[in-house]
Amino acid sequence: MSKRALLTMFFIVHLSRYFYIYPVKMIEATSAGHWEPIIVGFLVELCCVWIFLKGLSAFPEKDIVDICKMASGTWIARLLLIPLLVFLFLNLNITHSYEMESISIFLLPKTPTYFILLLYVIPLYIAWKGYEAISRGGIVVFICVLPMVIFSLISAMSNFDFDNLYPIYETRLSFFKRPMFYSAFFAHSGFLFLGWVKMKRQFSFRQAAPILGILLIFAISSVYVPMLIFGQESIIYFRYPNVLTSDTVDTEWVVFDWLPTFFVIAMIAISMVEMAVTFWMMATLIEKLFLKKKRGIAVLLVGVLSYSFSCYLDNIDTLAKFSVLNTFLCFYSIIGIPLAIILMSLRYRRNPA
Incomplete structure (x- = not known):
């Protein structure tokens, strides 16, 4: 697999997490200077x-x-990686429950949720085919869908009220005291998939850093584009701020009848990857870890459990309960796992045999 394909997947995996839950959490984390918690999150990532990457190299x-x-052996590996497995499971179902709900609200209002969740079959099939199939599909989505997302963001600029930008910064940095800031770190876990990609030479940090710089622009846009239109006082009550932002665009000059539908479809395509x-x-x-050379059973097990659990996540209170657990597991995954890998690499370099 080429480095370009890997960097494209790195970009898409991150981008899919910025336009639903992430802006809501950032807006709730602080009432001023929203760029501050966003930048802190990216510096941590x-x-x-x-x-x-240093450990994987x-x-x-x-x-x-x-x-x-x-x-460390099979049993220690299980102890280290089971919390990561639980995080991946919870994070997938919690984050994508909002996206599936948006399909129900904006595209298929009369369709039961358990039918909409059957869309899981598409990514499950691609996952069963392997990473090469995923990367090929990701490149196609990147080429076709990214311009749609950029168009949706740029088309809303005519409605900006720059007075909503103030206050620009918050000197007390009170967002450190708010749980929403920490729960937003799920958006910074996208780099973990690099640990599953087998390459003779891992791509370097110098290649990953510019991509994260571009992603920072999208993360800031996902928060500030709706905020510059609606203002902090109004947007705090919105569940889908970026979708509603698309609805403010004057559609007389747009070839699409309803821009929010256009935006939702574009984001769902990215989310499928x-x-x-x-x-x-x-x-x-x-x-x-558990089923040697039984990939089909593993994929089927993941699909059935994900579908059942997503059907269970039927209200905001249930989502909130699992979001707390997901936050702890997220920090374990994005900080603990890299530290464990680099410690293993230091030990391996000293004793390569």
Whole structure:
């Protein structure tokens, strides 16, 4: 697989997480200077990516499961990676429950949720075919859909009220005291899939850092574009701020009858790729840790459990309960796993045999 394909997937996996839950959490985390918690999150991810890539570079052509098994044995590998598996499972179902709900609200209002969730079959099938199939689909989505997302954001600029930008910064940095700031870190876990991609030479931090810089622009846009239109006082009550932002565009000059539908379809296409990546990661963990060479069973197990759990997540209170657990597991995954990998790499470099 080429480095360009890998960087494209790195971009798509992150982008899929910025336009639904992430802006809501950032808006609730602070009432001023929203760019501050966004930048803090990206700085933390930069450090985690550097540590992760540094650790992975010691183990060419090995994935995260192979590394843990080789360095510490099967049982320790299970203890280390089961919390990561639970995080991937919770994060996928919690984040995409909002997207499936948006399909129900904006596209298929009369269709029951359990029918809409059958869309999981698409990413499950792609995950079963393997990472090469996912990356090919990701490149097609990147070429076709990214211009749609950019168009949706730029078309809303005519409605900006720059008075809503103030106050620009918040000197007390009170967002550190708010749980919503920490729960938004799920958006910074997209780099973890690099631990599943076997390459002779891992791509360097110098290649990943510019992509994160571009993603920072999209993350800031996902928060500030709706806020510059509606203002802090109004947007705090919105569940889908970016979808509603598309609805403010004067459609007389747009070839599409209803721009929010256009935006939702574009984001769902990107999310399908991200879901396929996550299903593939979970299936690989289950297969290598528990079911040797039974990939079909692992994929089927992931699909059935995800569908059942998503049907269970039927209200905001239930989502909130699991979001707290997901936050703790998220920090374990984005900080603990990279630290464990780099410690294993240091030990391996000292004793390569």
